[in-house]
Amino acid sequence: MASNRRQFLKLSALSVTAAGLTSGLLAQSETKKGPIVLSTWNFGLKANEEAWKILGKGGFALDAVEAGVKLVEADPTERSVGYGGRPDRDGIVTLDACIMDDQLHIGSVAALENIMHPVSVARAVMEKSPHVMFVGDGALQFALSQGFEKTNLLTPESEAEWKEWLKKSEYKPKVNIENHDTIGMIALDAQGRLSGACTTSGMAFKMHGRVGDSPIIGAGLYVDGEVGAATATGHGEEVIRIAGCHLVVELMRQGRTPEEACKEAVARVYKRQKHRINEIQVGFIALNTAGEHGAFCVQPGFSYARMDAQSNVLINSGSQI
Numbered sequence: 001m002a003s004n005r006r007q008f009l010k011l012s013a014l015s016v017t018a019a020g021l022t023s024g025l026l027a028q029s030e031t032k033k034g035p036i037v038l039s040t041w042n043f044g045l046k047a048n049e050e051a052w053k054i055l056g057k058g059g060f061a062l063d064a065v066e067a068g069v070k071l072v073e074a075d076p077t078e079r080s081v082g083y084g085g086r087p088d089r090d091g092i093v094t095l096d097a098c099i100m101d102d103q104l105h106i107g108s109v110a111a112l113e114n115i116m117h118p119v120s121v122a123r124a125v126m127e128k129s130p131h132v133m134f135v136g137d138g139a140l141q142f143a144l145s146q147g148f149e150k151t152n153l154l155t156p157e158s159e160a161e162w163k164e165w166l167k168k169s170e171y172k173p174k175v176n177i178e179n180h181d182t183i184g185m186i187a188l189d190a191q192g193r194l195s196g197a198c199t200t201s202g203m204a205f206k207m208h209g210r211v212g213d214s215p216i217i218g219a220g221l222y223v224d225g226e227v228g229a230a231t232a233t234g235h236g237e238e239v240i241r242i243a244g245c246h247l248v249v250e251l252m253r254q255g256r257t258p259e260e261a262c263k264e265a266v267a268r269v270y271k272r273q274k275h276r277i278n279e280i281q282v283g284f285i286a287l288n289t290a291g292e293h294g295a296f297c298v299q300p301g302f303s304y305a306r307m308d309a310q311s312n313v314l315i316n317s318g319s320q321i
């Protein structure tokens with residue numbers, strides 16, 4: 001236990017590189033309940049800190065995950081989520097997001113334009129509409145009706161990158177782009193309530209109207225208050241194909257640890273895409289009701305941030321290849 005503890009790196013270090021430091025090791029060393037919050041990629045560290053302002057005071061996991069991912073949505077330097085996100089091939093930033101609590105309350109928006117906080121629109125869908133998902137112009141109209149304001153999400157940096165991309169116009173999604181993509185966050189609060197949120201600008205230079213896994217409940221996010229929660233990042237088409245996060249949660253229901261469940265879901269992606277696996281990245285993170293956590297991904301380079309009362313650390317995910 002103590003030696004595992006020593007392997008945790010403090011927030012200031014911002015990375016964990018020790019080869020043997022897998023999420024499984026950490027999960028075994030920390031079998032305690034919440035509050036605890038996990039989120040995808042490096043930017044998960046600062047998102048966790050934001051979520052902790054709520055979780056650390058005994059607040060609701062749903063409020064915490066919304067606040068946590070909003071920090072990244074509003075940050076123009078994070079070029080794969082929200083404001084400043086990379087546009088589609090027509091130069092339009094379209095956002096996907098969803099949110100879910102432990103009572104199967106869900107809300108989602110897809111292909112939403114000109115709104116800074118799609119996760120909060122998703123929450124409004126959940127709480128203020130009789131529906132669970134809005135897309136495109138309908139999502140925008142709903143957002144405006146709820147008081148959200150229009151914002152131009154295309155920053156000069158993203159526009160310049162898009163113009164550069166237009167010179168070749170090749171759709172070749174990069175793997176582990178700058179070590180961040182979608183932010184998915186899952187949390188267990190002090191009262192044992194789970195929630196999750198997931199938000200992204202999707203694959204850079206996608207076709208207009210393309211929707212990935214991130215706003216699809218069961219694909220990019222799933223929460224079951226009796227079992228656990230999971231969220232995904234990477235090539236959304238592959239995650240949707242296997243109903244990834246629902247699969248991870250169901251595997252935990254059958255007794256798998258969070259890491260084992262993520263590993264089995266990744267194995268399904270791998271099985272189908274072996275022939276072009278170098279082009280594919282998919283990563284899952286999972287948390288169960290006991291506060292145990294884990295992750296797994298297709299290829300090295302995916303990490304997730306885990307925060308509890310002791311520390312906020314970045315953990316390298318184990319990988320299939």
Ligand code: ASP
Pocket residue numbers: 181182200201202203211212213214232233234235236237
């Ligand atoms: N999963 C996201 C999508 O397919 C993108 C990502 O996480 O990189 O839209």
